Amino acid sequence: xxxxxxxxxxxxxxxxxxxxxxxxxxxxxxxxxxxxxxxxxxxxxxxxxxxxxxxxxxxxxxxxxxxxxxxxxxxxxxxxxxxxxxxxxxxxxxxxxxxxxxxxxxxxxxxxxxxxxxxxxxxxxxxxxxxxxxxxxxxxxxxxxxxxxxxxxxxxxxxxxxxxxxxxxxxxxxxxxxxxxxxxxxxxxxxxxxxxxxxxxxxxxxxxxxxxxxxxxxxxxxxxxxxxxxxxxxxxxxxxxxxxxxxxxxxxxxxxxxxxxxxxxxxxxxxxxxxxxxxxxxxxxxxxxxxxxxxxxxxxxxxxxxxxxxxxxxxx
Amino acid sequence: xxxxxxxxxxxxxxxxxxxxxxxxxxxxxxxxxxxxxxxxxxxxxxxxxxxxxxxxxxxxxxxxxxxxxxxxxxxxxxxxxxxxxxxxxxxxxxxxxxxxxxxxxxxxxxxxxxxxxxxxxxxxxxxxxxxxxxxxxxxxxxxxxxxxxxxxxxxxxxxxxxxxxxxxxxxxxxxxxxxxxxxxxxxxxxxxxxxxxxxxxxxxxxxxxxxxxxxxxxxxxxxxxxxxxxxxxxxxxxxxxxxxxxxxxxxxxxxxxxxxxxxxxxxxxxxxxxxxxxxxxxxxxxxxxxxxxxxxxxxxxxxxxxxxxxxxxxxxxxxxxxxxxxxx
Amino acid sequence: xxxxxxxxxxxxxxxxxxxxxxxxxxxxxxxxxxxxxxxxxxxxxxxxxxxxxxxxxxxxxxxxxxxxxxxxxxxxxxxxxxxxxxxxxxxxxxxxxxxxxxxxxxxxxxxxxxxxxxxxxxxxxxxxxxxxxxxxxxxxxxxxxxxxxxxxxxxxxxxxxxxxxxxxxxxxxxxxxxxxxxxxxxxxxxxxxxxxxxxxxxxxxxxxxxxxxxxxxxxxxxxxxxxxxxxxxxxxxxxxxxxxxxxxxxxxxxxxxxxxxxxxxxxxxxxxxxxxxxxxxxxxxxxxxxxxxxxxxxxxxxx
Ligand SMILES: Nc1ncnc2c1ncn2[C@@H]1O[C@H](COP(=O)(O)OP(=O)(O)OP(=O)(O)O)[C@@H](O)[C@H]1O
Ligand code: SF4
Ligand SMILES: [Mg+2]
Numbered sequence: 028x029x030x031x032x033x034x035x036x037x038x039x040x041x042x043x044x045x046x047x048x049x050x051x052x053x054x055x056x057x058x059x060x061x062x063x064x065x066x067x068x069x070x071x072x073x074x075x076x077x078x079x080x081x082x083x084x085x086x087x088x089x090x091x092x093x094x095x096x097x098x099x100x101x102x103x104x105x106x107x108x109x110x111x112x113x114x115x116x117x118x119x120x121x122x123x124x125x126x127x128x129x130x131x132x133x134x135x136x137x138x139x140x141x142x143x144x145x146x147x148x149x150x151x152x153x154x155x156x157x158x159x160x161x162x163x164x165x166x167x168x169x170x171x172x173x174x175x176x177x178x179x180x181x182x183x184x185x186x187x188x189x190x191x192x193x194x195x196x197x198x199x200x201x202x203x204x205x206x207x208x209x210x211x212x213x214x215x216x217x218x219x220x221x222x223x224x225x226x227x228x229x230x231x232x233x234x235x236x237x238x239x240x241x242x243x244x245x246x247x248x249x250x251x252x253x254x255x256x257x258x259x260x261x262x263x264x265x266x267x268x269x270x271x272x273x274x275x276x277x278x279x280x281x282x283x284x285x286x287x288x289x290x291x292x293x294x295x296x297x298x299x300x301x302x303x304x305x306x307x308x309x310x311x312x313x314x315x316x317x318x319x320x321x322x323x324x325x326x327x328x329x330x331x332x333x334x335x336x337x338x339x340x341x342x343x
Numbered sequence: 344x345x346x347x348x349x350x351x352x353x354x355x356x357x358x359x360x361x362x363x364x365x366x367x368x369x370x371x372x373x374x375x376x377x378x379x380x381x382x383x384x385x386x387x388x389x390x391x392x393x394x395x396x397x398x399x400x401x402x403x404x405x406x407x408x409x410x411x412x413x414x415x416x417x418x419x420x421x422x423x424x425x426x427x428x429x430x431x432x433x434x435x436x437x438x439x440x441x442x443x444x445x446x447x448x449x450x451x452x453x454x455x456x457x458x459x460x461x462x463x464x465x466x467x468x469x470x471x472x473x474x475x476x477x478x479x480x481x482x483x484x485x486x487x488x489x490x491x492x493x494x495x496x497x498x499x500x501x502x503x504x505x506x507x508x509x510x511x512x513x514x515x516x517x518x519x520x521x522x523x524x525x526x527x528x529x530x531x532x533x534x535x536x537x538x539x540x541x542x543x544x545x546x547x548x549x550x551x552x553x554x555x556x557x558x559x560x561x562x563x564x565x566x567x568x569x570x571x572x573x574x575x576x577x578x579x580x581x582x583x584x585x586x587x588x589x590x591x592x593x594x595x596x597x598x599x600x601x602x603x604x605x606x607x608x609x610x611x612x613x614x615x616x617x618x619x620x621x622x623x624x625x626x627x628x629x630x631x632x633x634x635x636x637x638x639x640x641x642x643x644x645x646x647x648x649x650x651x652x653x654x655x656x657x658x659x660x661x662x663x664x665x666x667x668x669x670x671x
Numbered sequence: 672x673x674x675x676x677x678x679x680x681x682x683x684x685x686x687x688x689x690x691x692x693x694x695x696x697x698x699x700x701x702x703x704x705x706x707x708x709x710x711x712x713x714x715x716x717x718x719x720x721x722x723x724x725x726x727x728x729x730x731x732x733x734x735x736x737x738x739x740x741x742x743x744x745x746x747x748x749x750x751x752x753x754x755x756x757x758x759x760x761x762x763x764x765x766x767x768x769x770x771x772x773x774x775x776x777x778x779x780x781x782x783x784x785x786x787x788x789x790x791x792x793x794x795x796x797x798x799x800x801x802x803x804x805x806x807x808x809x810x811x812x813x814x815x816x817x818x819x820x821x822x823x824x825x826x827x828x829x830x831x832x833x834x835x836x837x838x839x840x841x842x843x844x845x846x847x848x849x850x851x852x853x854x855x856x857x858x859x860x861x862x863x864x865x866x867x868x869x870x871x872x873x874x875x876x877x878x879x880x881x882x883x884x885x886x887x888x889x890x891x892x893x894x895x896x897x898x899x900x901x902x903x904x905x906x907x908x909x910x911x912x913x914x915x916x917x918x919x920x921x922x923x924x925x926x927x928x929x930x931x932x933x934x935x936x937x938x939x940x941x942x943x944x945x946x947x948x949x950x951x952x953x954x955x956x957x958x959x960x961x962x963x964x965x966x967x968x969x970x971x972x973x974x
Contacts, residue, residue, distance in 0.1 A: 038810075045811030053827045164707075164959070168952035170903045172910050173944035176930060180937045240444040246402055247439075248459040248510065249432030251425070262449050281818035288911050289930075300911045303826040311826045315819060323814050338494040339448055 031334055039327045046319045047099070050312055051092050104313035109305050114313040118295060122317055124194060125287070125294035127206070129279040131214035136221040136275065141268075143222075144229020149256065151234060159226060166223035171282050175216045175289035182212060192291035213290040217282050221275045228271055229264060236263045269333045273326040280318055347416070348375040349517055349550055350399070355410030357391075357398045363620075368394035368405060370574030373648055373656075376518065379548040381541070383561035383582065385597065386571030387618050392554045395571070396520045399552075400437055401427055415517070433463040436511040437520040441527045442503035446495035452479075452506050453491025459513045478509040481546075482539055501532035505539065512543055519544075520552045525560070537564055558601045562586055570594050573619055573629040576648060580655030590657040592634045628660065636661060698888075701964040708960020714953035722769040731760035733767040734918060742936040753938045755928060761942050764925060768943070771921040772950075775836045776901040780894055782840035787847025788890065794848070795855030796878060805848070812845045821904065825913045832905075832921070835914040839904050847893060854889040858882055888965045895961050899954030906947055922947050 062079045083091055098104070104114040147159045183191035189212050195201040196209075236242065237260050245255045284296035291297070295314055302310035334340040357369035368391045376382050384392050397403035399412050401419065412419045414435065419427060431437075436459075439445040447455060456478055457471030466474060472491060479487035482505040495503055504524060511519055521540065525533040541564055544551050553565060561568050561582060568586075569579040570593065578591040589595045596614035616633035628634070631641040641660055648656050649664040702708055721728070731750070737758030745753040745761075752761040794805040812820065824838035858864065858881070867877050908914035909923025910930075917924070922943040929939030 041807065042810050042814045045807070046814050049811060050823070053823050164955055165948070165952060168899065168903075168955050169948050170906060170910075170944070170951075172907060173926060173940065173947065176926070176933055176940050177944070180933050180940075184934055240439050240441060241447040243402060244439060244445045244507070244510070245447070245458065247400060247431055247437040249428050249430070249462050250458055251428050251462075259447050259450070263447070266449060277816040280816040284818050284822065285907055285911065299822060299826075300913065303822065303830065304912055308826070311823065315815070315823045318819050319815050322816055322819075326814075337449070339496045 028334065028340075031340065032331065035327060035330050039323055042323055043320060046323065047096055047316070048092070050316050050319065051095055053312060053315070099316065104316070105309035107302075107307055107310050109302070109307040109310070114309045117310070118298070118313050118317050121293060121295040121298045122321075124292060125280070125283050125296060127194075128210065128213055128217060128286070128292055128294060129276075129283055131210050132217035132221070132279055132282075133275065135214060135218035136225055136279075139218070140222040140225025141229055143226040145233060145256075145261070145264075147226065147230040148233035148237065156230075159230075163223035163226050166219045169219065170285070171216050171219065172285040172289050174219060175213065175286055178212050178216060179289070194293055213286050213292050216289075217279060217286045220282060221278045224278065225268070225271065225275065229268060232264045232267045233260055236260045236267075266333070266336045269329060269336055272332070273322075273329040276322060276325040276329075280322060346377055349378045349415060350374070350376040350552075351411075351413040352395075352399065353411045353413070355395070355398060355412060356408045357394050357403055357405045358408055359394075359405040366405075367574050369398055371410070372571075372574070372576050374569055374576060374579070376550050376552060378517070379544070379550055380566040381544060381551040381553055381564055383565035383568040384552065384554045384571060385556065385558060385561055385568060388556075389618060390571040391574040392571055393522055394574075396437065396522050396552065396554060399520065400431055400435060402431075402437075429463070432459040432511075432516070433514045434516050435518045435520065436514070436516040437522070438504075438507045438511040438524055440523040442500055442507050443527065445507055446503060448495055451492055451494060452498070456491070456506065456510045456513055459510065463514045474513070475509075478513055479506065481512075482506075482509045482543070484509070500528055501535065504528060504532075504536050508536070508539060508543065512547065512549070515547050516549055518550045518552065520554075522554045523556065524553075526556065540564070558586075558598065570597065575629065575658060576656070577630065577658040578656065579648075580653065584653060584655060590651055590655065590662055591630075591659050592636045592661075593630050596633075596635075698964040702960050705960040705963065707956040708964075711953035711956035711960070714949060715957065718769055718950055718953075719773065721766050722773050725766050725770055728766065730763040730766060733759060733763040733920075735759060742932060742939065744936070745938050745942070752942050753936070755925070755939050756932050756936075761925075761939065764920065765922070765942060765946055768921045768925055769946070769950075771832070771915060771919065772902055772905060772923075772947075775832060775839075775905045775921070776898050779836045779840040779843070779901050779905070780898050782837070783843035783897075784847050784890065784894060786840075787844045788851050788886065790844065790848040791851025792855055792878060792882060792886070795852040795859065796874070796882060802852075806852075809845045809848055812842070815842075817842050818904065818907070821908065822913065825908065830913045830916065832909070832915045832919055835905060835908040839901055839908070843897060843901070846897060847890075850889065850893050851886060854886055855882055858885045892958065892962045892965055895954060895958035897958075899951040899958065902947065902951050902954065 062075050062084065079085060083094060086094075102115055104118070106112065107114050107117060110117060143159050143163070147156045150156050179191045182189045190196065190209050194209050195205050199205075237256075242255055242259055245259050246252070250258070280296075283292075283294055284300060286292065287294040287297035288300055295318065299311055299314040301307075302314065352372055352374040355369055355372045356367065359366040359368055370391070372391075372395055374382075374395075384395070386392055394403060394405060398405075398407055399419075401407070407420060410420070414430070419430065422430070446452065453472050453475040456475035457466070457468070460466045460471040460474050461468070476488045476491050479490055484490055484502060484505050490498070495506075498506065508524070511521075519540075524540065525536050528536060537560060540551060540553070543549070553560070555561060565582045567580065568582045569576045570585070570591065571577065572593050578585060578589065578594045580590075585594065586598065589598055593614070596612075599612045600614055614633055619629055619632070627642045627644060628637070628646050631637045634641065638660070644660060646658045646660045648658045649662060650666070651657050651662045652665045735758075737754070739758065741754060741756055741758045743750050743754040743758075745751065747753060750760050750762070752765065755761055755764065790805050790809070794802040815823070820842045821835070821838040824841055825834055828834035828837065864877065864881055867881055872880075905914060906921065906923030906926065909921050910927045912927065915921045915924045920928075925943040926940055929936070929943065932939055
């Protein structure tokens with residue numbers, strides 16, 4: 028177990044190193060002079076020179092990289108050109124909003140996905156199974172940004188049940204209740220695809236487990252069918268499901284970009300889209316770094332959780 | 344007065360629906376098992392041995408379309424599922440071929456053994472755990488008290504099969520069905536496990552239905568043997584009689600094709616041809632295409648399983664029926 | 672040259688695997704029996720035909736602005752699916768937009784597929800250091816939630832349809848590389864590869880004649896499963912403004928246009944959205960059907 032953990036930590040560090048190089052290179056991949064692009068066509072030559080020196084763009088690349096990384100490690104991701112503020116605090120406050128949205132969506136996706144998957148597997152090849160399969164297929168085929176807009180038309184505009192956008196109402200003090208009401212639509216929209224993925228995975232995993240000999244052994248012992256499903260099949264399915272956590276986190280973080288745009292949710296995804304359109308490179312760079320780092324950490328956690336839940340990994 | 348059989352199977356038919364049509368996996372099986380005896384079932388792969396075993400416990404994924412399975416005088420095919428569950432693991436237990444997959448990898452072995460005890464004997468958690476350790480001791484698992492806390496992957500294949508046997512024997516059933524319990528094990532471990540089964544049988548007087556490919560195992564362990572071909576029992580009798588003087592051409596071929604069955608000095612002779620494929624069985628004797636004694640009438644007349652004396656039965660037109668006499 | 676590494680040997684292997692089965696069990700027959708997959712195929716064919724024939728179909732000019740006919744609802748006499756905020760015919764724009772959406776998705780899939788297959792084959796075939804280096808690089812690509820990497824790349828290259836396509840292609844290299852690699856590994860374990868090697872066949876020859884022919888089935892499955900995702904993703908990037916820039920427009924940018932008018936004219940987002948769902952659903956059902964028919968081992972979770 029200890030060896031497994033060290034191994035995983037080490038590979039996470041290596042991946043993060045690769046990520047940092049890639050993110051660093053993004054700025055330098057840009058065709059044309061990033062400084063000129065940032066400042067726009069009206070910039071004066073003096074300003075360009077000053078910003079270039081300020082950003083250290085005149086130094087050799089490795090020097091720039093080391094400086095950038097060591098600053099990043101100290102929490103200094105530069106200043107936003109547009110906002111003229113340090114990048115990190117801005118990113119973190121936006122990231123918090125994204126996390127709230129993603130966690131809410133994950134709760135919906137896992138609870139409903141598991142339920143649908145188990146129902147499907149237990150009713151293998153019956154009508155319910157087909158309906159769930161069709162629904163899952165439809166869910167993964169619907170772009171979140173479109174579903175979100177339909178939701179706004181139906182539930183915000185026509186029925187007036189839910190707010191159309193934002194995290195809180197424009198006026199008044201923020202409260203948990205207001206947050207919850209604002210969360211319902213974006214979180215459900217974001218949950219749709221991961222829910223379908225979980226339902227399908229749960230179904231196939233559950234069917235595989237139900238076909239294994241130990242399930243038959245349990246039945247031969249006289250354990251009632253429902254208890255076999257709960258005590259034997261579901262546990263094994265859940266452990267397998269842990270491996271899906273990382274993938275799900277990826278789907279959620281990615282989908283957040285669109286859902287946040289549609290619902291004007293003040294998250295890191297919508298921040299980055301704005302930043303790209305406004306050529307605010309430090310924000311983009313920092314945002315990519317923050318999300319990628321947390322994604323790597325989530326994957327690391329997933330593996331450790333899996334190791335903790337599965338005795339076969341635990342001892343080795 | 345002969346004892347009543349504990350299990351009496353009559354005309355059992357189990358079918359599977361497959362892309363290639365209906366597979367008649369068990370096609371009219373008659374079989375008796377008496378208290379405390381070991382009955383072997385042999386036959387080529389696909390002859391329906393497992394399907395028969397699963398059908399007896401009503402655990403088959405196929406459809407049981409006809410027949411009776413009388414256990415202690417009661418037809419289990421008529422029981423409600425809840426009553427069947429009370430029978431399984433308590434009065435009739437079953438153990439499977441592969442000890443690597445027949446244990447839940449996420450559950451401690453003590454808990455897995457304890458399950459049957461909790462459901463059938465209504466033992467509490469603590470009592471079940473204590474009994475589990477005792478059962479493991481009885482199957483000679485070293486360090487049993489500590490081992491109950493282990494997960495399956497921490498045990499070797501042979502040790503796991505001991506656990507599986509302990510699990511099957513936990514409620515001292517009247518009948519233990521063992522589907523190729525040693526096939527997945529090393530040769531040296533195989534004989535240990537077989538010894539364990541026969542030792543356990545002697546201690547508890549549990550009857551055993553032993554499915555195997557190994558005629559040597561049958562010769563060594565079984566009181567009686569039933570030979571299956573294409574979903575049917577084609578010969579049945581006391582092991583010594585069947586081996587000394589096989590009455591069905593398939594049994595003759597089977598014995599000649601394995602080192603345990605042939606006479607000393609005779610070469611091994613495999614049975615020519617292939618067993619019929621599902622759905623291919625036409626009228627007549629299913630074995631006819633491969634039978635070295637087949638006659639013209641075999642092509643269109645299907646033989647019945649008939650008593651041929653000495654408590655033996657065979658399903659061949661060349662044999663003549665005698666009045667039923669109980670096994671000596 | 673040894674007989675064993677001839678191209679027919681690979682075909683024989685495949686045929687051998689199916690020998691003795693009935694025609695009803697053959698992959699193509701299984702695919703044809705799958706009603707959802709066939710429905711998907713039909714939708715794809717129809718959409719592709721419409722897109723290809725757009726210039727000769729009797730359609731209104733997709734870019735003709737008519738301010739007197741703005742946001743007309745569907746069912747209007749001269750605009751079956753209605754008009755958008757500039758009075759442009761939505762049906763016509765949908766069909767012309769299909770050209771863009773399909774072309775981008777197919778090109779992106781082609782690029783990702785070529786590079787990913789190259790990497791997968793090299794890594795799987797040579798193993799060792801090459802495999803290690805490639806797979807670590809893939810790990811780094813996988814460290815990004817996929818849209819995020821596309822966004823990072825678009826930010827480097829600048830918004831635009833071509834750049835969005837390049838970004839989407841790069842993001843999907845890892846998908847093809849990993850799956851092709853594992854398919855190569857399973858082929859490598861077959862005896863005839865060893866035999867070809869023992870007979871002194873060159874690496875290039877073995878790859879071209881023994882490995883690649885065996886990749887066709889898995890790659891077909893991968894592409895069909897992947898391309899629907901590419902359609903959605905292109906539309907997504909266009910929707911947030913990072914893809915198609917005016918005057919070019921695809922289904923994503925039509926959604927972005929319509930979004931500003933959802934209060935008064937919801938049909939402007941319904942039509943392109945339904946088009947996307949229909950096409951993506953079609954690709955996904957075909958992909959599922961192909962996977963079940965050709966390669967049941969490729970299961971869920973492969974993204
Ligand atoms: N789930 C199933 N679906 C369809 N056909 C099945 C199924 N299970 C078994 N069969 C068929 O039933 C027949 C009998 O199978 P069974 O497993 O009982 O054979 P067996 O005698 O136990 O063989 P082995 O010695 O290989 O274990 C075979 O033709 C098999 O293909
Ligand atoms: S009935 Fe005929 S074919 Fe069948 S076993 Fe007897 S002799 Fe052979
Ligand atoms: Mg069997």
